[in-house]
Amino acid sequence: DAGVTQSPTHLIKTRGQQVTLRCSPKSGHDTVSWYQQALGQGPQFIFQYYEEEERQRGNFPDRFSGHQFPNYSSELNVNALLLGDSALYLCASSLGGSGNTIYFGEGSWLTVV
Amino acid sequence: AQSVTQLDSQVPVFEEAPVELRCNYSSSVSVYLFWYVQYPNQGLQLLLKYLSGSTLVESINGFEAEFNKSQTSFHLRKPSVHISDTAEYFCAVSDARGGGSNYKLTFGKGTLLTVNP
Numbered sequence: 001d002a003g004v005t006q007s008p009t010h011l012i013k014t015r016g017q018q019v020t021l022r023c024s025p026k027s028g029h030d031t032v033s034w035y036q037q038a039l040g041q042g043p044q045f046i047f048q049y050y051e052e053e054e055r056q057r058g059n060f061p062d063r064f065s066g067h068q069f070p071n072y073s074s075e076l077n078v079n080a081l082l083l084g085d086s087a088l089y090l091c092a093s094s095l096g097g098s099g100n101t102i103y104f105g106e107g108s109w110l111t112v113v
Numbered sequence: 114a115q116s117v118t119q120l121d122s123q124v125p126v127f128e129e130a131p132v133e134l135r136c137n138y139s140s141s142v143s144v145y146l147f148w149y150v151q152y153p154n155q156g157l158q159l160l161l162k163y164l165s166g167s168t169l170v171e172s173i174n175g176f177e178a179e180f181n182k183s184q185t186s187f188h189l190r191k192p193s194v195h196i197s198d199t200a201e202y203f204c205a206v207s208d209a210r211g212g213g214s215n216y217k218l219t220f221g222k223g224t225l226l227t228v229n230p
Contacts (some may be wrong), residue, residue, distance in 0.1 A: 004156070033217065042117075042203050042220030043157070056217050090156055092218075102218065104149075104157040 002027065004093050004105035012111045013081050021076040021108045025093030031055075032074040033102070034066060035090040043090055049074055050096060078110075086112045115140040115206045119221035127229050128196055134189040134224045136178075136204030143209040146187040147218065148178055151201040160202070163187065164209075199228045 005024045013019050025032050031050045035043035045058035049068035063079045072093075078085055088107040094100050120135040138144060145164050149157040161172040168180040178189045187204060202225075205218040 035218075040222075042205075042222045043218070045217040045219070048217060058217065092157075101159055101162070103159075106154075106156040 004091055004103050006089075006091050006105040006108050008108060009106070010109045010111075012113060014113055015081055015083060017081050017112075018077065018079045019081060019110060021078075021089050021091075021110070023074045023076070023091030023093075023105060025072050025074070025091075026103050029093035029095050029103070030072050031094045031096050032068055032072065033092045033094075034074070034076045035092065035104075036060075037088040037090055037107070039087070046076070081112045083112050086110060115144060115208065115219045117204050117206055117219055117221035119202075119204055119224050121224050122222065123225045123227065125227045125229060126194055129193045131192050132190065132194050132198075132226065134202050134204075134226065136187045136189065136221060138185050138187065138204070138206045140185075140206060140208075144206045145209050146178075146180055147205040147207070148172075148176070148187070148189050149203045149205060149220075151203065151223075153200075157203065160189075194226070194228045196228050196230060198226060201225050 007022045033048040034046040037043040046060050047057040048055045052068045065077045068074045090107045091105045092102045094102045116139045118137045126132050147162045148160040150160045151157050161170045163170050163180045171177045176191045201223045203223045204221045
């Protein structure tokens with residue numbers, strides 16, 4: 001059973017460009033969350049998707065947007081990239097309901113130059 | 114809103130020694146508590162969680178954590194560490210209202226545990 005898979009694993013972008021990161025949740029999971037982990041920091045919650053709707057959002061600007069597809073996979077889009085967007089982007093999936101474990105993927109390393 | 118403070122950014126210990134990684138949280142509502150581990154160049158793996166019931170929770174690899182509501186703490190302990198325990202450890206909380214364990218996690222900044230031979 002594949003866990004949470006993310007792509008690409010590493011990428012380099014230039015300031016001002018746009019990036020799309022992709023996530024496939026663990027089989028059977030319907031809820032996908034995205035986190036940003038800057039170097040030396042803990043992950044910070046960006047947003048969460050459930051039934052193709054954004055259910056919660058953290059303190060991130062509108063340059064960060066997302067989407068969830070009918071098969072529960074998800075995309076994170078970041079527009080107008082800044083140097084400060086360089087980080088590890090983690091996707092997490094879970095099954096809706098109290099007490100269910102949240103599983104994380106290995107992340108996508110984004111470097112903005 | 115919740116916040117998490119991990120009091121030590123780095124903890125070096127010798128193999129087979131005991132270790133405690135400290136975590137304090139702040140919240141105006143009841144919370145669920147978690148410890149995640151991150152090995153180099155990997156994602157996060159759940160180590161253990163407290164949702165309700167017994168305040169002492171254990172993992173399969175010998176770690177344990179105790180929820181102390183009065184101290185707002187959830188410290189992680191292991192009586193004897195191995196080289197393979199070297200990793201970054203993150204404490205996290207989520208809102209316990211309405212099935213909140215499935216909602217957003219608020220993480221601390223992490224504690225790097227280095228186990229030396």
